[in-house]
Amino acid sequence: xxxxxxxxxxxxxxxxxxxxxxxxxxxxxxxxxxxxxxxxxxxxxxxxxxxxxxxxxxxxxxxxxxxxxxxxxxxxxxxxxxxxxxxxxxxxxxxxxxxxxxxxxxxxxxxxxxxxxxxxxxxxxxxxxxxxxxxxxxxxxxxxxxxxxxxxxxxxxxxxxxxxxxxxxxxxxxxxxxxxxxxxxxxxxxxxxxxxxxxxxxxxxxxxxxxxxxxxxxxxxxxxxxxxxxxxxxxxxxxxxxxxxxxxxxxxxxxxxxxxxxxxxxxxxxxxxxxxxxxxxxxxxxxxxxxxxxxxxxxxxxxxxxxxxxxxxxxxxxxxxxxxxxxxxxxxxxxxxxxxxxxxxxxxxxxxxxxxxxxxxxxxxxxxxxxxxxxxxxxxxxxxxxxxxxxxxxxxxxxxxxxxxxxxxxxxxxxxxxxxxxxxxxxxxxxxxxxxxxxxxxxxxxxxxxxxxxxxxxxxxxxxxxxxxxxxxxxxxxxxxxxxxxxxxxxxxxxxx
Numbered sequence: 041x042x043x044x045x046x047x048x049x050x051x052x053x054x055x056x057x058x059x060x061x062x063x064x065x066x067x068x069x070x071x072x073x074x075x076x077x078x079x080x081x082x083x084x085x086x087x088x089x090x091x092x093x094x095x096x097x098x099x100x101x102x103x104x105x106x107x108x109x110x111x112x113x114x115x116x117x118x119x120x121x122x123x124x125x126x127x128x129x130x131x132x133x134x135x136x137x138x139x140x141x142x143x144x145x146x147x148x149x150x151x152x153x154x155x156x157x158x159x160x161x162x163x164x165x166x167x168x169x170x171x172x173x174x175x176x177x178x179x180x181x182x183x184x185x186x187x188x189x190x191x192x193x194x195x196x197x198x199x200x201x202x203x204x205x206x207x208x209x210x211x212x213x214x215x216x217x218x219x220x221x222x223x224x225x226x227x228x229x230x231x232x233x234x235x236x237x238x239x240x241x242x243x244x245x246x247x248x249x250x251x252x253x254x255x256x257x258x259x260x261x262x263x264x265x266x267x268x269x270x271x272x273x274x275x276x277x278x279x280x281x282x283x284x285x286x287x288x289x290x291x292x293x294x295x296x297x298x299x300x301x302x303x304x305x306x307x308x309x310x311x312x313x314x315x316x317x318x319x320x321x322x323x324x325x326x327x328x329x330x331x332x333x334x335x336x337x338x339x340x341x342x343x344x345x346x347x348x349x350x351x352x353x354x355x356x357x358x359x360x361x362x363x364x365x366x367x368x369x370x371x372x373x374x375x376x377x378x379x380x381x382x383x384x385x386x387x388x389x390x391x392x393x394x395x396x397x398x399x400x401x402x403x404x405x406x407x408x409x410x411x412x413x414x415x416x417x418x419x420x421x422x423x424x425x426x427x428x429x430x431x432x433x434x435x436x437x438x439x440x441x442x443x444x445x446x447x448x449x450x451x452x453x454x455x456x457x458x459x460x461x462x463x464x465x466x467x468x469x470x471x472x473x474x475x476x477x478x479x480x481x482x483x484x485x486x487x488x489x490x491x492x493x494x495x496x497x498x499x500x501x502x503x504x505x506x507x508x509x510x511x512x513x514x515x516x517x518x519x520x521x522x523x524x525x526x527x528x529x530x531x532x533x534x535x536x537x
Contacts, residue, residue: 248273301327
């Protein structure tokens with residue numbers, strides 16, 4: 041395209057359309073929705089984000105499992121419960137829980153549908169232990185632990201705590217997403233949400249005449265158009281509307297773009313504020329003509345800008361409050377410098393996906409038991425040990441098989457947290473906790489605190505690949521600071537899937 045030297049006709053209607061689409065003029069936006077017969081979108085968020093975040097809870101009707109489910113629901117997680125009896129589970133679990141009938145000891149019931157969109161598993165399964173003479177209908181004897189009753193196991197520890205765990209781990213390894221990546225937009229599976237979220241922001245907002253748009257082409261999002269420097273313009277872009285719920289990308293290192301371009305240099309912007317024309321965080325990247333490449337945008341390398349001017353005193357990006365994304369082709373780099381790989385005219389940038397990268401958090405949280413390594417340990421004083429250690433053989437090798445189940449998890453390559461609680465109680469939670477490694481501590485801990493511990497582990501990178509024992513502190517000499525507790529642990533060597 042030959043560069044225009046004359047003053048080109050500015051398109052006022054496109055200017056109004058842009059501001060209306062992005063709700064810069066709310067009154068006009070309301071009128072537009074009425075004319076089009078549609079209501080305000082209440083779920084403006086990335087497509088890919090809808091596919092991330094379902095937590096599968098196995099053993100969801102047990103003493104710890106039902107508490108984990110309740111906490112997850114209360115904090116906005118999507119929860120799927122693996123249960124043997126869905127009718128019984130309906131009476132015990134919140135209405136928002138998705139129930140799937142199955143049994144970890146029966147591999148055929150662990151289907152791909154069970155793992156659909158699951159990002160992490162909390163495993164609270166275990167053999168049922170009860171007094172030899174039987175328990176009350178609400179299992180009060182077992183749960184309360186007020187008095188010692190001669191125990192017996194109802195199921196086979198080998199089948200439940202080893203083979204069952206092995207079955208669950210095997211299907212998890214097949215279908216859990218890689219833990220160091222979070223897909224935000226997957227344009228190969230994009231829906232009509234594309235036109236509800238992404239819109240053009242061209243230099244028409246500054247008086248220019250460039251034109252661009254975004255559409256689905258060959259299972260990608262095609263950002264294309266014509267950029268002109270007429271009327272002192274020179275940029276074209278597409279931008280998301282503000283997400284109703286900001287994306288929390290804290291813990292990730294940055295954004296990865298999968299793109300095929302035309303050899304030009306583009307910019308990628310992230311905004312953490314809802315203002316239309318506020319501070320943005322920018323990153324420039326070059327493309328290779330007709331070649332798919334992966335572009336990593338580290339949060340640490342983002343440049344705070346207002347329009348194309350850098351802001352030296354601006355704070356670093358708060359990755360926990362991402363409000364919008366933007367792709368741009370501009371003749372300007374920063375602070376008046378020109379884009380070295382810019383030419384006016386037609387352009388095309390295909391985008392396959394937008395993802396966060398670099399996060400590493402547990403995806404398999406397992407409740408085991410303190411004492412699993414003690415049966416048969418030389419020099420052990422059995423009289424000082426809890427009943428499960430003293431009676432391991434009489435209870436079908438319950439601790440031995442729990443340890444075998446732990447080994448399966450550790451060897452799977454799935455980022456894990458294995459929690460070994462001391463004696464579980466029905467007491468209120470919220471007490472300071474003590475974490476140790478080496479399987480030597482004795483004590484007690486509330487099921488409420490173990491349920492909370494499971495949720496905290498899901499969000500803690502330092503909880504990856506650790507096995508530890510936990511008990512409640514005496515005389516308040518423990519800690520309630522989760523980061524401090526997890527920081528005290530030594531992780532095992534990483535096994536790659």
